[in-house]
Amino acid sequence: MIHATPLITILVAGLGIAFIFGAIAHRLKVSPLVGYLLAGIVIGPATPGYVADQNLASELSEIGVILLMFGVGLHFSLKDLLSVRAIAVPGAIVQIAFATVLGIGIAHFAGWGLGGGIVFGLALSVASTVVLLRAMQDRRLIDTLRGRIAVGWLIVEDLAMVMALVLLPAVAGALGVGTANGTPSLSLVDVGISLGVTLAKVAAFIVLMLVVGRRVIPWLLHRMASTGSRELFRLAVLVIALGVAFGSATLFGVSFALGAFFAGMVMNESELSGQAAQDTLPLRDAFAVLFFVSVGMLFNPSSVIESPLLFVATLLVIVFGKSVAAFGLVLMFGHSKATALTIAASLAQIGEFSFILAPLGVSLGLMPQQGQDLILAAAIVSILLNPFLFMLLDRYFLHDASASASAAADPPEPAPSSGAADDEDEAAIAVAKPAPVAPASGHAVVVGSGRVGALIGEMLAEREVRRVVIEESESVIEALRGKGVSCHLGNAADPETLALADTIEARWLFVAIPNAFEAGQVVEQARKSNPDLQIIARAHSDAEVEHLKARGASRVVMAERETARGMIAEALLPRL
Template structure:
């Protein structure tokens, strides 16, 4: 070829094979993550055929981590973060200590040095950002107490790993010889100063500049420029945080998102980054699969099982006990413990650094990669079992008045999905007449606006049957779907029709294809904005001609 196409080949192979394997996983009714991981193994260096560039794949995956943490930050406030500090800080540190000790014991049992065993244990102690957040987002748990604790826990783990990545070269940089205590204290102090400096910079300087920039761009009216600004802020702050302050990409992106989340443009910023976020998150799982050598399962089955047991069982039990010890419910403890029962990107970095410093044997890196892949593979299954256990065993959880009022107001009433530009006008008209209205909305700012009109609000994803039932759809007379996404609207129509065959469903669409699809799925009336606008304009024109 006339020029190097390694990057293009890696992206095409990663996304293309991931699509095929995810489609197969969907057909088999298993998590698509399994398909992404299998795709990585197929295009990796340990299987025959095409081999993608592992180094490039890892860098592309890092972009996915940045965008994912930026998106979480958009829905996470400083108040949310501080509200869980009393459990997240001591809990994360104690859980890291338990997993670290278990890893050290396994390493010593395998005949490694104490230093290598310590690096191995540390790599097993930190959860994957991508896996944890994807699991929470899939179940609408990010903004719940359970989700806030898990995310806060994750941030503390990230900070500990940043400290470890700086201290390891200081300790073993000279052919594995341990450094002196003064040097270690000096390195630790520098790291802490940089972290404090980064946080201070974000809340003193960036908190004033970034929202102003985004508002200025929004007022230009250019959607393309707004999208570019959001991506530049997310990636730029993350990269700057890593280069200047030596903190992780993920932590920098999270703080950038959290600052922009305080603005009214947070919802739009989240929507603009969503497609890239999903695409690069897929590449993360593909990159994990590329690092995995299946031969380790045959050559070292015992150590592999022990490693997975530490990650899935040891870490989970420690986290469960710690959350319960801090007085939280069994449901919260179960959710947090299962969400942390995997390892990921920081584990790979630690493993590579340990091998590079001649501290961790290459066998340890193989076990870490095997443990990561297997724990990521079983994590969605564990999450599903945990959610079922919570629903089965838990006493009726205390629900807010919004949910209780929902059942009453939805009797022969109206349910509105989406409180954006269209939904807010609908809601204001209905509530202005004194009619009962229940709104389903997944964004906090929109939910607050709906409550201000007097509507009952259910915060959640309307594509999920449980949320529709929670809104009392079985007894409602009318369902109004005001969201602009045609695919999601179609899924909602299909589920709503199955829940209540007598329901009158009115939806909106933007094309003839969407109209036909919504009608086919069960919508009674579909309003297409362009048609209605044309009809009203023609009607006005005809009046002037009379």
């Protein structure tokens, strides 16, 4: 029966084992991507036991690529890129070129052709979006200058890889496809014609998306939203993502990846893009997991065991070569050492695009299977090492901040100023300093200062109740501090951050964040610290209400129920 249902089998085995290994990876404080890749190795042909159908895995991974690239386009922000274009664009291009040259050097040493070296180097040059954003979010750097530069740098890398995916098939003949020694199999004229045709098709597709897609896609989303059916809206988003990707490949001969990327980018201009991203997130996550599992299935450990020097060289390019290049480039553009170190650590790993480029290079005959195995093995190790790099960076910043604080406490004789202070260094030291002390006992703690949390804060201020706010957005924190509100930057689910608000001496805790799971963690920790604390939380369903009450909430307000009560009160009030 199992052999008669290979699709169901691979879905159950792939997702089930990925869940187990992903949970273990999360428990060990490393990216779940490592767990997903290891799950693929377990069900792949390189290990004993069950071997999943590789043809089905390949097709499922294509859907994963489409939805992954759709998500990249959906979150693509031209505004974010333009705000740091002076450093992100040239910096990313030079860093990609530097890593590619290093990759070509390794390929030459291994006896591969020029084409294999270029694909190998490109795969080593691009960082993982998932890993980079997680590192930035964990340290609340997304809204800082360092975070914006890192994200802008990543956007440029992603755009470069999208173009590489489109152009590699066209120039494969000039890079040595079809020959044993890696010499060109096509003349430059033939390659020029092929490249020209490919660029013409890409240009036609882009024009169609910008002229027709920018009108049709937002219109279709608004029409589906106006029906009031969430199912139809979600279905419309998926049809657009998959349909545009399939149409781009079928009609224009461009990759699924480019079509999906432009579908997301055009949809991003709609006011409903946020809802589209939220509604499709579970499906995108599920197929992204299957994509990483399918990549793991392609891994052959013997390639790494037989060539340990090549593996070490590959890992050094990722962790050391790219980082040194990025560090030097950021300093050259006049930014502080703190910014340079943050960007360097952020880029010291590889991920999604590397896993898309490597199989493409192998399928085109540009790169041997050994290159793909080295990329995958180095990716796993680099992702494992990345959190430790940031831990070292955090310790460095803490030591630097402590030294600065000691110097401030016992300042030397003033010296003539040689110019303005580095704003970024001052900002880094300011973030590292202890947060303001919470007000005296009997205060209110507000977790989250979004729409609900901001209204709670205003009402507490009207009643002259002292409050401490915990918020993850640096811009919101700055605005609150400008008004004289005691607040702390961070995630309240972190016990150390919650303790800064002095919940032991507080009278009320308002948990205004919408995520019930995270809110439950906050409630549970606060209840342990203060059994008498009045904890009021928000929820959106009966299940969330029960969950929060089980964690120790004194009262849980469900928005939908309160809205219904208010409407009934308004309707019946005139009759009373």
